[in-house]
Amino acid sequence: xxxxxxxxxxxxxxxVAENAGVSVSTVSKVLNGRQDVSPPTRLKIxxxxxxxxxxxxxxxxxxxxLIEIVFHELDAIWAMELILGVEKVATENGASVxxxxxxxxxxxxxxxxxxxxxRRPLGVILVFSALPAEFKRQLRSRSIPFVIIDxxxxxxxxxxxxxxxxxxxxxxxxxxxxxxxxxxxxxxxGPEDMMCSLARLDGFRSAMSTAGxxxxxxxxxxxxxxVEGGYVRALDMLRGPDxxxxxxxxxxxxxxxxxxxxxTLGLRTPDDLSVVGYDDVAVAQWSRPALTTVHQPLRRMxxxxxxxxxxxxxGERTTTRIELATSxxxxxxxxxxxx
Amino acid sequence: xxxxxxxxxxxxxxxVAENAGVSVSTVSKVLNGRQDVSPPTRLKIxxxxxxxxxxxxxxxxxxxxLIEIVFHELDAIWAMELILGVEKVATENGASVxxxxxxxxxxxxxxxxxxxxxRRPLGVILVFSALPAEFKRQLRSRSIPFVIIDxxxxxxxxxxxxxxxxxxxxxxxxxxxxxxxxxxxxxxxGPEDMMCSLARLDGFRSAMSTAGxxxxxxxxxxxxxxVEGGYVRALDMLRGPDxxxxxxxxxxxxxxxxxxxxxTLGLRTPDDLSVVGYDDVAVAQWSRPALTTVHQPLRRMxxxxxxxxxxxxxGERTTTRIELATSxxxxxxxxxxxx
Numbered sequence: 001x002x003x004x005x006x007x008x009x010x011x012x013x014x015x016v017a018e019n020a021g022v023s024v025s026t027v028s029k030v031l032n033g034r035q036d037v038s039p040p041t042r043l044k045i046x047x048x049x050x051x052x053x054x055x056x057x058x059x060x061x062x063x064x065x066l067i068e069i070v071f072h073e074l075d076a077i078w079a080m081e082l083i084l085g086v087e088k089v090a091t092e093n094g095a096s097v098x099x100x101x102x103x104x105x106x107x108x109x110x111x112x113x114x115x116x117x118x119r120r121p122l123g124v125i126l127v128f129s130a131l132p133a134e135f136k137r138q139l140r141s142r143s144i145p146f147v148i149i150d151x152x153x154x155x156x157x158x159x160x161x162x163x164x165x166x167x168x169x170x171x172x173x174x175x176x177x178x179x180x181x182x183x184x185x186x187x188x189x190g191p192e193d194m195m196c197s198l199a200r201l202d203g204f205r206s207a208m209s210t211a212g213x214x215x216x217x218x219x220x221x222x223x224x225x226x227v228e229g230g231y232v233r234a235l236d237m238l239r240g241p242d243x244x245x246x247x248x249x250x251x252x253x254x255x256x257x258x259x260x261x262x263x264t265l266g267l268r269t270p271d272d273l274s275v276v277g278y279d280d281v282a283v284a285q286w287s288r289p290a291l292t293t294v295h296q297p298l299r300r301m302x303x304x305x306x307x308x309x310x311x312x313x314x315g316e317r318t319t320t321r322i323e324l325a326t327s328x329x330x331x332x333x334x335x336x337x338x339x
Numbered sequence: 340x341x342x343x344x345x346x347x348x349x350x351x352x353x354x355v356a357e358n359a360g361v362s363v364s365t366v367s368k369v370l371n372g373r374q375d376v377s378p379p380t381r382l383k384i385x386x387x388x389x390x391x392x393x394x395x396x397x398x399x400x401x402x403x404x405l406i407e408i409v410f411h412e413l414d415a416i417w418a419m420e421l422i423l424g425v426e427k428v429a430t431e432n433g434a435s436v437x438x439x440x441x442x443x444x445x446x447x448x449x450x451x452x453x454x455x456x457x458r459r460p461l462g463v464i465l466v467f468s469a470l471p472a473e474f475k476r477q478l479r480s481r482s483i484p485f486v487i488i489d490x491x492x493x494x495x496x497x498x499x500x501x502x503x504x505x506x507x508x509x510x511x512x513x514x515x516x517x518x519x520x521x522x523x524x525x526x527x528x529g530p531e532d533m534m535c536s537l538a539r540l541d542g543f544r545s546a547m548s549t550a551g552x553x554x555x556x557x558x559x560x561x562x563x564x565x566v567e568g569g570y571v572r573a574l575d576m577l578r579g580p581d582x583x584x585x586x587x588x589x590x591x592x593x594x595x596x597x598x599x600x601x602x603t604l605g606l607r608t609p610d611d612l613s614v615v616g617y618d619d620v621a622v623a624q625w626s627r628p629a630l631t632t633v634h635q636p637l638r639r640m641x642x643x644x645x646x647x648x649x650x651x652x653x654g655e656r657t658t659t660r661i662e663l664a665t666s667x668x669x670x671x672x673x674x675x676x677x678x
Contacts, residue, residue, distance in 0.1 A: 032402075033402075033403075034402065063371075063372075063373065063457045064372075064454060064457035064458040066437070077621075079419065080418065080419055083438065087438065087439075087440055091439075091440070096437050096438070096439055096454060096458065097437065097438045097439070098405070098435050098436065098437050098438075099422065099426065099435070099436045099437075099438050100426075100430075100435055100436070101426055101430070115403060115435060118402045118403035119403040119435065227624075227625060253625075256625050259627070260627065263627060282416075283622055283625060285566075286566060286592075286595050286622060286626070287625070287627075288598070288599065288602065288626075288627055
């Protein structure tokens with residue numbers, strides 16, 4: 001690899017090397033994510049880099065610039081929308097997209113960071129909520145910018161991120177049902193440990209209380225954002241003593257599960273039960289009846305994230321958090337309640 | 340970039356440079372896809388490389404090995420399955436996946452090849468049928484292996500490829516309907532210029548004629564592999580004088596369109612009309628009724644393609660064409676015809 005460190009950096013690099021009792025070339029190897037440095041030495045050098053507040057000047061982009069996008073769950077139904085948004089901005093800027101899948105819902109695995117340091121991308125787009133502090137330090141000391149695209153709605157305050165208006169989306173979905181005349185409205189939101197689930201649920205609650213309606217505890221449930229969770233929770237709710245006339249399903253897949261549960265019990269949608277989804281992914285249109293849902297502008301969120309990344313790369317200051325608007329899309333799964 | 344050309348190669352490289360009247364370094368730039376060589380000079384050098392049958396020895400893989408996957412249509416519903424298959428094999432082999440989208444259905448755009456030459460991936464997986472001869476020569480002269488994953492079913496004889504058994508799939512879908520007792524069976528296959536459409540249609544015809552059934556011309560149509568195409572063609576067919584009791588829909592999305600058309604005309608599925616899809620993508624399970632369909636093992640096809648690529652990279656000889664089996668998945672959209 002060509003060495004294009006700035007002279008100003010070399011001083012610090014030499015200091016770090018001296019303090020660590022290693023050569024400058026060893027420090028350089030660690031900066032580039034090379035594997036031929038023993039883990040204890042690497043750890044010592046990383047700590048010194050952090051202690052010195054070392055920042056390498058942005059490297060001259062390689063001949064074949066890359067933008068990385070990292071998912072915790074690549075087969076999520078909305079993953080492709082995000083890829084398409086990043087791909088568009090990358091192509092417009094002569095870059096290619098590298099895709100990686102990390103192990104867990106909330107943060108990438110430890111092997112991932114080494115690969116990023118070796119690939120030296122223009123920047124990294126992370127599709128999950130949290131980045132370990134250690135990784136942040138490593139990326140910052142190499143001047144590799146990163147942006148979180150955060151459909152889960154739990155941004156870290158010190159990391160640039162793009163999200164969408166989950167609370168407003170929950171509010172709009174519920175208001176739509178109230179305006180149609182529904183009073184007993186159930187809600188199936190996502191997992192309790194995801195902020196977007198809570199924000200959508202709070203939007204639901206605010207719409208209810210603003211309209212002077214009470215939320216029965218039996219009509220509030222947490223699903224898994226998949227079809228099965230929506231199906232199981234809706235069966236419980238629809239078989240319960242206080243059957244709702246409408247359900248805000250928290251995601252399109254959960255809404256499909258609710259439709260399925262209604263059909264199992266011989267209820268017609270929307271005549272006997274209105275259903276609102278969330279996300280507006282392609283299946284929302286294909287479902288029968290086509291889903292009324294909250295549009296989350298995923299592709300546009302990804303584009304905004306990639307653009308933010310390139311601005312950071314160019315050394316511009318940028319807003320820390322962008323939140324794009326959601327909007328209600330009314331299709332065929334909602335109607336006034338049965339008389 | 341480090342220069343790891345073999346000595347044996349250098350002789351030819353020098354010959355090419357001499358014949359072209361340029362320096363060896365200019366030839367090297369062209370081999371690496373660098374932009375700082377004028378187009379006429381680049382063209383002259385590419386022609387001489389081809390004329391000499393020049394092949395560079397496989398380059399030492401870079402520190403951060405890449406496998407490229409190129410789609411003509413990244414938002415195809417089955418694209419994510421293919422990405423997941425490639426991603427699995429890449430991760431197992433310490434490589435990352437680069438994703439690009441090419442302009443047209445049948446071949447990548449001209450700017451794409453330059454990027455590949457600069458990125459020097461372990462190999463390239465192409466998800467479309469044809470690669471221009473010029474691109475093949477360029478990849479071969481740099482010893483970058485390539486494999487075509489070819490759901491469209493039109494492999495080039497001289498390119499390693501992975502497909503699936505489209506004809507057998509069409510046969511199995513149609514036999515299933517015949518065994519249920521259907522005699523008037525319609526077929527909506529894909530576009531006429533895609534070999535997989537023709538293979539599935541021929542499988543349909545063979546099943547029909549083997550069973551002694553005739554295929555009415557009005558019951559054979561070409562769609563676009565999307566919901567809308569299935570809907571429009573099915574409406575025609577179901578309103579026609581010779582309404583079928585079953586439709587083999589050629590793709591799951593087209594099958595969803597057929598279900599929609601049936602519902603529009605007040606026909607129940609499967610009571611009044613049986614429908615079989617093709618692909619077995621996730622929506623097949625979510626549709627109501629859940630679709631009987633032909634499973635195309637997309638993820639496994641992508642894994643097989645990536646494994647083939649790594650074998651080629653390692654210098655192994657490998658089969659030119661792998662075709663994986665398809666299998667019928669019976670769900671709820673098929674039943675005996677109405678009495």
